[in-house]
Amino acid sequence: MKDPPGYFPRIFGHEAIGVVESVGENVDEVIEGDIVIPTFMSDCGECTDCKSKKSNLCSKLPFKVSPWMPRYETSRFTDLKGEVLYHFLFVSSFSEYTVVDVAHLTKVDPAVPPRTACLLSCGVSTGVGAAWRAANVEAGSTVAIFGLGAIGLAVAEGARLCGATRIIGVDMNPAKFETGKTFGVTDFVNPGNCGNKPVSQGWGKTIVLGVDKPGSMLSFTSHEVLHSGKSLMGSLFGGLKAKSDIPILLKRYMNKELQLDEFVTHEVRFEDINKAFDLLIDGKCLRCVIWMNK
Numbered sequence: 275m276k277d278p279p280g281y282f283p284r285i286f287g288h289e290a291i292g293v294v295e296s297v298g299e300n301v302d303e304v305i306e307g308d309i310v311i312p313t314f315m316s317d318c319g320e321c322t323d324c325k326s327k328k329s330n331l332c333s334k335l336p337f338k339v340s341p342w343m344p345r346y347e348t349s350r351f352t353d354l355k356g357e358v359l360y361h362f363l364f365v366s367s368f369s370e371y372t373v374v375d376v377a378h379l380t381k382v383d384p385a386v387p388p389r390t391a392c393l394l395s396c397g398v399s400t401g402v403g404a405a406w407r408a409a410n411v412e413a414g415s416t417v418a419i420f421g422l423g424a425i426g427l428a429v430a431e432g433a434r435l436c437g438a439t440r441i442i443g444v445d446m447n448p449a450k451f452e453t454g455k456t457f458g459v460t461d462f463v464n465p466g467n468c469g470n471k472p473v474s475q476g477w478g479k480t481i482v483l484g485v486d487k488p489g490s491m492l493s494f495t496s497h498e499v500l501h502s503g504k505s506l507m508g509s510l511f512g513g514l515k516a517k518s519d520i521p522i523l524l525k526r527y528m529n530k531e532l533q534l535d536e537f538v539t540h541e542v543r544f545e546d547i548n549k550a551f552d553l554l555i556d557g558k559c560l561r562c563v564i565w566m567n568k
Contacts, residue, residue, distance in 0.1 A: 279339035284360035285351060287367030288314050291382070291392040301376050309384045311395045311520060314363040315511040316344060316377040330407075330515045335377050337510060339363070344375050365395075368547065370566055380520045383528075389541065389563050390527065390534040394520050396511070397561065398537060401428020402523060403512020404483045405436055413437030419459075422450035424537060424560045425484050427457045431533055432512075434458030435526070453560075456536050477503040483512065537561045 294308045304310060316335035323329040331337070335344045341360035342349055350373040351359035351366070366372045382391055393399075401424075405411045417433040419426045422445040433441050434457060443451060443459040451462035482492070498504055514520070526532040540562040542550050553559040 279341075281341040281360040283353070284341060284349075284362050285366035285369050285372070286362050287369070288312075288363040288365040289392060289396040290365065290367035291388045291395065292367070292372070295371065297376075303376050304379060304381050308381050309386075309388075309391075310374075310379045311382055311391060311516075312365045312367065312372075312374045312378055313380065313395055313399075313511065313516045313520075314365055314378070315514075315516055316364070316375070317380070317516045317518075318377045319517065324515070330511060330513050332377070335375070343373065344377065367395075368544075368564075370544075378516075380516045382521065382524055386524050386528060389538055391524060392563065393534055393537055393561060394523055397424050398428040398431070398534065399514055399516075399520060399523065400483055400509075400512040401425045401430075402432035402435070402532070403514035403519065404481050404509045405429050405432030405438075405512075407513035407519070408481045408483070408507065408509035409479060411436035411438050414439050416440040416442065418442040418444060418463075420444045421484075422447075422454050422459070427454060427459075427537070427560065429483075430454060430457040430459050435532060447557075457533065478505075480504065480506045481509045482506065483509040538563055541565065 291309065291311050294304050294306050294310055296306055297304060315330065315337055316332040318324050318332050318334045321332055321334040323331055323333045343361060344364050349358055349361040351361065353359055364378045365374060405417065411417055411433050413436065415438050417438045419429045419442065422443045430441050430443065440461060441459050442461040442463060443454045444463045444465060446464060446466055448464060451459065454462065523532055527534050537560050539559045540550070540553055542562060542564055544564055544566050547564055550562040550564055553562050
């Protein structure tokens with residue numbers, strides 16, 4: 275993207291875990307030395323939406339693809355020449371130090387290993403939350419997941435935790451079925467082998483999550499909605515409220531209920547970050563953890 279919201283240069287990275295180095299004025303929720311998980315979604319705890327159980331979309335600090343901090347039009351970053359380095363999704367974690375608004379931080383138990391806790395900063399939380407919070411998957415139900423990347427597999431893990439009996443993975447890559455079995459996928463459908471038979475059948479609830487291709491359209495007729503009793507909803511960050519739901523998921527991980535270790539397929543040092551991108555582009559990893567200092 276050459277036009278806004280595409281900005282350059284900026285510090286990328288939005289899925290992380292870190293240690294509080296210092297705090298600014300009026301911050302009393304965290305102190306120096308606390309272990310925190312940053313999230314692109316804010317949770318101010320003050321607005322009507324944050325106080326409601328019906329929404330995780332903070333109305334005081336709404337999500338947008340902004341180059342600035344959420345409360346002020348400044349990035350807090352400059353290069354050696356004093357010129358602006360833009361912020362990314364309110365996190366900018368590909369940096370030894372970053373500046374994050376307290377509404378975007380969740381304090382976590384230091385006993386949780388950072389290599390797995392960092393996954394709940396975005397990806398795994400989004401997938402598990404989509405099944406748990408957005409879809410409200412009931413025990414004994416059937417779930418179909420379109421796309422078995424790390425997010426789709428996290429949906430499978432969430433559906434498994436909710437007690438789904440049948441979890442159908444839909445993907446063009448047959449190798450994803452073996453990977454999916456680890457996270458509870460029971461059946462596999464390759465849409466390229468379906469012939470004239472439609473992949474989607476019957477009534478149900480469809481949750482749209484992840485990152486869409488800009489300009490993508492969703493098309494369906496009113497007949498499909500009205501006569502088949504179908505429903506469609508979007509889910510940003512899996513419908514999770516970061517400050518209350520991330521600690522629940524971490525506790526379930528520590529109780530050996532939620533699988534996180536299985537998502538980490540590679541680990542690299544920060545100076546080898548381009549290797550991580552190569553693994554991602556080649557489809558050879560689920561999650562590659564990047565260590566600043568190890």
